[in-house]
Amino acid sequence: MRSDTILEVRQLSHLYANGQGCRQIDLDLYPGEVLCLVGESGSGKSTLLDTLAGRRVPQSGSLRFRDRQGTFHDLIHGDTATRRQLARREWGHVFQNPRDGLRMNVSAGANISERLMALGQRHYGHLRAQARDWLERVEIDPARLDDLPASFSGGMQQRLQIARNLVTAPSLVFMDEPTGGLDVSVQARFLDLVRRLVHEHGLAILMVTHDLGVARLLAHRTVVMQHGRIVESGLTDQILDDPQHAYTQLLVSSIVQA
Amino acid sequence: MTVLIQARGLSKTFVLHQQDGLTLPVLHDVSLTLHSGECVALCGPSGAGKSSLLKALYANYLVQQGSLTLLHHGQMVELTRATPPQLIAIREQTLGYVSQFLRVIPRVPALDLVAEPLLPRGYTQAEARREAGEWLARLNIPERLWQLPPATFSGGEQQRVNIARGMIAPRPILLLDEPTASLDAANRQVVIQLIQEAKARGAGLIGIFHDQDTREAVADRLYDVQAVKLPEPTTED
Ligand SMILES: Nc1ncnc2c1ncn2[C@@H]1O[C@H](COP(=O)(O)OP(=O)(O)OP(=O)(O)O)[C@@H](O)[C@H]1O
Ligand SMILES: Nc1ncnc2c1ncn2[C@@H]1O[C@H](COP(=O)(O)OP(=O)(O)OP(=O)(O)O)[C@@H](O)[C@H]1O
Ligand SMILES: [Mg+2]
Ligand SMILES: [Mg+2]
Numbered sequence: 001m002r003s004d005t006i007l008e009v010r011q012l013s014h015l016y017a018n019g020q021g022c023r024q025i026d027l028d029l030y031p032g033e034v035l036c037l038v039g040e041s042g043s044g045k046s047t048l049l050d051t052l053a054g055r056r057v058p059q060s061g062s063l064r065f066r067d068r069q070g071t072f073h074d075l076i077h078g079d080t081a082t083r084r085q086l087a088r089r090e091w092g093h094v095f096q097n098p099r100d101g102l103r104m105n106v107s108a109g110a111n112i113s114e115r116l117m118a119l120g121q122r123h124y125g126h127l128r129a130q131a132r133d134w135l136e137r138v139e140i141d142p143a144r145l146d147d148l149p150a151s152f153s154g155g156m157q158q159r160l161q162i163a164r165n166l167v168t169a170p171s172l173v174f175m176d177e178p179t180g181g182l183d184v185s186v187q188a189r190f191l192d193l194v195r196r197l198v199h200e201h202g203l204a205i206l207m208v209t210h211d212l213g214v215a216r217l218l219a220h221r222t223v224v225m226q227h228g229r230i231v232e233s234g235l236t237d238q239i240l241d242d243p244q245h246a247y248t249q250l251l252v253s254s255i256v257q258a
Numbered sequence: 259m260t261v262l263i264q265a266r267g268l269s270k271t272f273v274l275h276q277q278d279g280l281t282l283p284v285l286h287d288v289s290l291t292l293h294s295g296e297c298v299a300l301c302g303p304s305g306a307g308k309s310s311l312l313k314a315l316y317a318n319y320l321v322q323q324g325s326l327t328l329l330h331h332g333q334m335v336e337l338t339r340a341t342p343p344q345l346i347a348i349r350e351q352t353l354g355y356v357s358q359f360l361r362v363i364p365r366v367p368a369l370d371l372v373a374e375p376l377l378p379r380g381y382t383q384a385e386a387r388r389e390a391g392e393w394l395a396r397l398n399i400p401e402r403l404w405q406l407p408p409a410t411f412s413g414g415e416q417q418r419v420n421i422a423r424g425m426i427a428p429r430p431i432l433l434l435d436e437p438t439a440s441l442d443a444a445n446r447q448v449v450i451q452l453i454q455e456a457k458a459r460g461a462g463l464i465g466i467f468h469d470q471d472t473r474e475a476v477a478d479r480l481y482d483v484q485a486v487k488l489p490e491p492t493t494e495d
Contacts, residue, residue, distance in 0.1 A: 004343070030343050188364040195363060199377055217363045221342050235317065235342055242319045246275035253276055 005066065006031045006172060006204050007052065012061030014051040015228075022048040022228045025061070031171065032202040034194075036215035036236070038251065039225035045208040046176055048225070052206065053093055053174045054083055065090070068171055088118050092165030092173035096180045098157035101164070102149045108135065108160055109145040115168045134163040138193060155186035159193060166197060175207040179214060191218055212255050216240055224248045261329065262431050262462040263292035263315065268324035270307075270314055283486040284310045285321070290464075290481055294430065297453060297463040299477035306485045308466045309358075312433050315464065316355045317345050328353065328431065350378055354432045356424035358439065360408060360416045368394065368411070368419050369404040375427035393422040397448055413440045425452055432456060434465035438472050450475045 007029040015021040022044035029035055037045045050056045052063065054075060063075040067090055075083060095101035102111055112131040113121075121127060132142040138159035140152075149157055158178055165173055178194075179187040195218060198205060209215060215222045215236055223233040224245065232245040243249045270285040284307040292298055300308040313319040315326065317337050327334040330352045340348065349355070362371050372393055373386035381389070394404055397418040403411065408419050417440050425432070434453075438446045446469065453463060453476045464481075467473040473480075 033343070033346075185365075192363050192365045216361070220346055234320075235345055237318050238320060241313065242272075244273075244320065249275050 004030060007066075007206075008062075008064045009052065010062045012048075012051065012058050012063055014047055014056050014058045016047075020044070020047075020228065022051065022225070025230060027223065027230070027233075029172070029204055029206060031204055032198065033221065034198055034205045034207065034219045036219035036222045037206070037208045037225060038210065038212060038215055038222060040251070041210070043225040044228040045225055047228075049174055049176055049206060049208050053091065054087060065172075088115060089168055090171050092168075092170040094158070094161045094165060094173060094175040094178045096177035098149065098154070098161055101161040102157060104148065104150055106148070107146045108140070108149055108152070111149060111160060111164045112167050115164065119168060130167060131163075134167050135160075137166075137197075138163045139189070153186075154181050155190060158182065158190055162193065162197070166201065166203075169201065170203060172204045172206070175205060177208055177210065179209070179211070187214075194218060212240060212252065224251065259293040259295065260460075261291060261334075262294055263290070263329075263464070264325075264327045264334070265290045265315065266325045268311075268314060268321045268326060270310060270319060270321045285314065286484075286486040288324070288483070292431070292462040292464055294460045294462050295457050296478040297457055297465060297476045299473050299480050300464065300466050300483050301473075301480050302483035303485065306483045308483045309435055311483055312355070312435055312464065312466065316349070316353065316433055318355075350375075350427075352430055354424055354427070354429040356421055356432070356434045356437050358417075358435045360420040360423075362408070364409055365407055367405045368399065368408045371408065372419060372422045372426055375423060379427060390422070390426060393426050394419070396452075397422055398445055414442065414445065417441060418445060421449060421452070425456070428456070428459065428461070430461055432461055432463045432465075434463060434467075436466050436468055438467065438469055446472055 005028045009025055009027040012025040013023040015023060025048055037048065039045055047056065051058050058076060065073045065075055065086065067073065067086065073082060073086060093101065109128060109131040112134050113127040116127055116130065132145055135142045135145060140156055140159055149160055152160060179190055182190060191214065197203065219236045221233065222236040222239045224231050224239065226247045232239060232243065232248045239248060240252055243252050266289045268285050268288040272282040272284060274280040274282060288311060300311060302308055310319055314321050321338060326337040328337055330348050335348065369387055369390050372390035376386040376389060391404065399415060399418055408416050411419065421437055438449050441449065450472060456463060
């Protein structure tokens with residue numbers, strides 16, 4: 001593994017019984033980098049993301065992660081306890097549907113504190129202070145600390161997911177269509193927030209999106225998938241302005257302007 | 259004089275799979291050298307491939323043939339073989355590009371857009387904003403617009419924001435695609451000055467300037483981009 005990669009994926013496959021999924025994926029992710037996975041519906045983007053995030057077990061290939069201390073972890077053959085610890089401390093996961101990423105029956109503050117508590121923090125006042133701070137950082141009025149997420153708008157729920165994940169200062173965040181359910185102006189606000197947090201915290205983001213405009217504005221690199229495979233990858237502006245693969249050209253030409 | 263860019267035998271052909279694999283050659287055997295402190299103006303008729311050459315030098319377009327080396331932190335780096343993180347670092351620190359049009363996240367104020375390239379260089383947000391303000395003022399963007407996202411700005415205002423964003427973090431190499439196209443005479447004069455200051459600090463520039471006055475004011479030499487001469491575009495089968 002190169003010393004500067006945070007995630008190293010080699011020949012990774014996860015196939016469902018019907019033969020669909022993702023296959024023979026090679027990918028390197030670098031610290032502080034935003035990488036977008038794009039491709040048509042059913043091309044295997046979510047399958048790949050979930051497999052990388054440890055939510056699905058690959059049938060073959062290798063997957064390695066380097067933590068902040070520079071220690072490498074084999075995510076396939078390594079032990080489950082370490083993997084769970086990494087997931088809590090080093091990774092975040094933002095889902096398209098906030099119901100999958102938030103606990104809807106507890107307050108916004110409790111949602112943010114949960115990961116801190118899982119890492120052993122117990123001091124009530126301290127937890128609340130951090131939760132309040134993070135609400136502010138994601139542009140939610142801290143007075144809403146004790147409100148249930150269900151009383152939040154869709155855009156606020158997505159920002160709460162961000163707060164809940166980033167409170168433990170992860171180095172890698174997985175996002176699956178995080179702006180899928182948001183209207184355009186709310187989406188712009190979300191993207192602006194993500195962009196700022198990437199700057200401030202140097203985190204790497206792996207984001208699935210069907211929106212090439214989102215990739216254009218946010219991603220350093222873009223990976224194009226078709227039929228479960230990566231067909232093209234490169235700097236985002238190169239992929240969008242000079243696509244090489246027939247499928248990428250189709251994808252780029254079928255949108256108005258990215 | 260220090261060589262900043264050495265391009266040899268660059269060729270680029272678009273293959274349009276949507277059009278039955280139509281091939282469209284745009285660059286053929288282009289060789290070009292850029293030294294520090296000089297400005298090279300690309301010229302040639304519309305469609306000759308000037309913008310395409312600039313984009314190839316920025317690794318925005320991929321070339322199929324040729325070698326393209328560039329001085330990055332004291333070493334000549336082959337751009338056609340650089341890894342994505344290398345390219346990102348090269349663009350951040352060495353190679354700037356002012357595109358014809360501004361393309362940015364909708365909600366971000368002009369001031370922050372201009373300040374952004376300074377952040378990876380260790381500026382605090384406040385310092386970066388202060389300097390961004392100086393650039394916007396110099397390019398005659400009224401202060402009442404600074405806190406607004408440029409989406410609603412006029413074409414010329416957007417272009418000036420784009421120039422400020424492209425030039426605020428000094429880089430040794432700067433590529434400019436018609437930076438003065440929609441500017442009035444006074445603002446064109448500002449841009450001419452900015453270019454001359456960049457040259458004076460040793461930067462090398464390659465630009466496309468449709469306006470002859472600007473070109474004569476900044477260019478040390480011209481580079482003629484020849485349209486690729488082929489009998490007819492061919493179709494693969
Ligand atoms: N649990 C499953 N069992 C069987 N097949 C599945 C399962 N989940 C997904 N698939 C199939 O695997 C393929 C890839 O699905 P995946 O969800 O990864 O696609 P995607 O690229 O994320 O699509 P979308 O953009 O629609 O979310 C699809 O053909 C899908 O029908
Ligand atoms: N991404 C692309 N895909 C397909 N063809 C392209 C692409 N970019 C440029 N071309 C083609 O390459 C040729 C050269 O275009 P280019 O924009 O480089 O010309 P130019 O010299 O800058 O012209 P102008 O002076 O009008 O700006 C044109 O025929 C153009 O259509
Ligand atoms: Mg999906
Ligand atoms: Mg042009």
